[in-house]
Amino acid sequence: MRGAPWRLAMRVFTDKMPPLQQALFNISATEKAATPVIPPADDNAFNGSLSDETAVMAWLKKRIAVQLRLSDPASLHPNQDLLQLGMDSLLFLELSSDIQHYLGVRINAERAWQDLSPHGLTQLICSKPEATPAASQPEVLRHDADERYAPFPLTPIQHAYWLGRTHLIGYGGVACHVLFEWDKRHDEFDLAILEKAWNQLIARHDMLRMVVDADGQQRILATTPEYHIPRDDLRALSPEEQRIALEKRRHELSYRVLPADQWPLFELVVSEIDDCHYRLHMNLDLLQFDVQSFKVMMDDLAQVWRGETLAPLAITFRDYVMAEQARRQTSAWHDAWDYWQEKLPQLPLAPELPVVETPPETPHFTTFKSTIGKTEWQAVKQRWQQQGVTPSAALLTLLPPPLSAGAVPQHLR
Numbered sequence: 001m002r003g004a005p006w007r008l009a010m011r012v013f014t015d016k017m018p019p020l021q022q023a024l025f026n027i028s029a030t031e032k033a034a035t036p037v038i039p040p041a042d043d044n045a046f047n048g049s050l051s052d053e054t055a056v057m058a059w060l061k062k063r064i065a066v067q068l069r070l071s072d073p074a075s076l077h078p079n080q081d082l083l084q085l086g087m088d089s090l091l092f093l094e095l096s097s098d099i100q101h102y103l104g105v106r107i108n109a110e111r112a113w114q115d116l117s118p119h120g121l122t123q124l125i126c127s128k129p130e131a132t133p134a135a136s137q138p139e140v141l142r143h144d145a146d147e148r149y150a151p152f153p154l155t156p157i158q159h160a161y162w163l164g165r166t167h168l169i170g171y172g173g174v175a176c177h178v179l180f181e182w183d184k185r186h187d188e189f190d191l192a193i194l195e196k197a198w199n200q201l202i203a204r205h206d207m208l209r210m211v212v213d214a215d216g217q218q219r220i221l222a223t224t225p226e227y228h229i230p231r232d233d234l235r236a237l238s239p240e241e242q243r244i245a246l247e248k249r250r251h252e253l254s255y256r257v258l259p260a261d262q263w264p265l266f267e268l269v270v271s272e273i274d275d276c277h278y279r280l281h282m283n284l285d286l287l288q289f290d291v292q293s294f295k296v297m298m299d300d301l302a303q304v305w306r307g308e309t310l311a312p313l314a315i316t317f318r319d320y321v322m323a324e325q326a327r328r329q330t331s332a333w334h335d336a337w338d339y340w341q342e343k344l345p346q347l348p349l350a351p352e353l354p355v356v357e358t359p360p361e362t363p364h365f366t367t368f369k370s371t372i373g374k375t376e377w378q379a380v381k382q383r384w385q386q387q388g389v390t391p392s393a394a395l396l397t398l399l400p401p402p403l404s405a406g407a408v409p410q411h412l413r
Contacts, residue, residue: 046102050126056103057122063098064118067091078119084382087116088390099125113388141315141323148206151217152318153325161287162212165257170355171363175257178289180282181250183273191270191278195229197304198268201297202227206316207288212260218287220318224263231270231278246271246279253283255362260287352408 048055065073209221267283
């Protein structure tokens with residue numbers, strides 16, 4: 001299996017951060033707790049009949065308005081092309097999942113995109129054609145307290161990341177992780193409070209105590225030592241020496257591959273600049289994190305910082321993984337597996353891009369990027385949407401020509 005390990009080093013400016021993350025740095029005694037990540041189920045419940053097109057339409061409009069951030073669901077015209085309002089493939093997947101969960105109907109994506117409007121979706125849901133049979137309700141996740149610390153499988157993406165840390169694959173030996181850096185003042189962001197709050201997160205979230213054993217199974221440690229944030233004192237150095245030291249620290253963290261079988265798989269490090277200022281480095285391994293879990297963690301960290309008590313978690317990541325493993329015994333899963341096994345030989349191979357024949361022991365990667373102005377992007381995106389094309393589909397269509405220029409000749413599509 002070939003993964004695409006990557007890392008990201010960035011400077012975070014708190015005034016640019018979303019409100020939930022700003023709560024971590026700009027504390028207010030009267031500030032309320034962060035908005036829950038998942039809205040209450042009652043907000044999405046459907047209590048009508050699938051034969052009642054008016055009720056289905058009203059439910060759809062409400063869900064779509066939330067997704068597209070429209071203030072008034074009633075203002076959404078039944079024949080409005082949702083693509084032109086910003087509905088993309090990811091939002092459609094979310095909507096389709098809600099339709100399946102709350103209405104019990106699995107809609108056909110190809111047919112849905114033929115008339116992606118509230119009216120078109122209503123007709124598709126209410127007709128319940130054979131091609132889109134009603135889906136059974138998924139089983140409710142249950143916490144398995146007895147097996148909480150027993151080994152369990154890596155997910156496919158975790159497995160790819162784990163292999164990427166080794167030299168078993170070309171350009172391996174790289175951890176897939178993200179590196180954040182914040183420049184802060186001691187009087188506005190107390191490191192002692194941060195250290196205490198971080199240890200509370202370690203106790204709350206099992207995946208912050210995860211290790212991967214040699215057999216490729218992940219395991220949660222029941223207890224771990226208290227985590228102390230190391231400090232690198234740069235106060236006696238000149239500004240130029242500090243710059244060099246900070247660059248060295250960034251480079252070290254950027255290419256660090258922490259042993260997956262040893263705790264912890266994260267690093268918090270402080271570089272002391274002077275008596276008032278410091279830089280906080282946060283290195284998070286994606287064996288433990290993804291974007292959504294990082295958001296949850298930051299929300300929790302903000303609440304702990306404010307002195308609020310976090311309720312114990314009812315479900316763990318292990319519970320979720322084991323439930324996914326159980327689904328592999330169902331006929332629906334086997335049908336899907338058989339379908340894709342038949343399709344796999346028909347799919348084109350990945351492009352064979354030119355690489356150095358003998359990769360270095362520790363590969364270094366350089367990211368090249370370009371940006372397009374917001375006005376230009378909105379204009380070109382609107383033109384694509386008017387043609388019924390999502391921005392992702394349009395960009396993917398533009399990708400093969402430049403790839404073909406450097407790839408071994410083959411069919412790219």
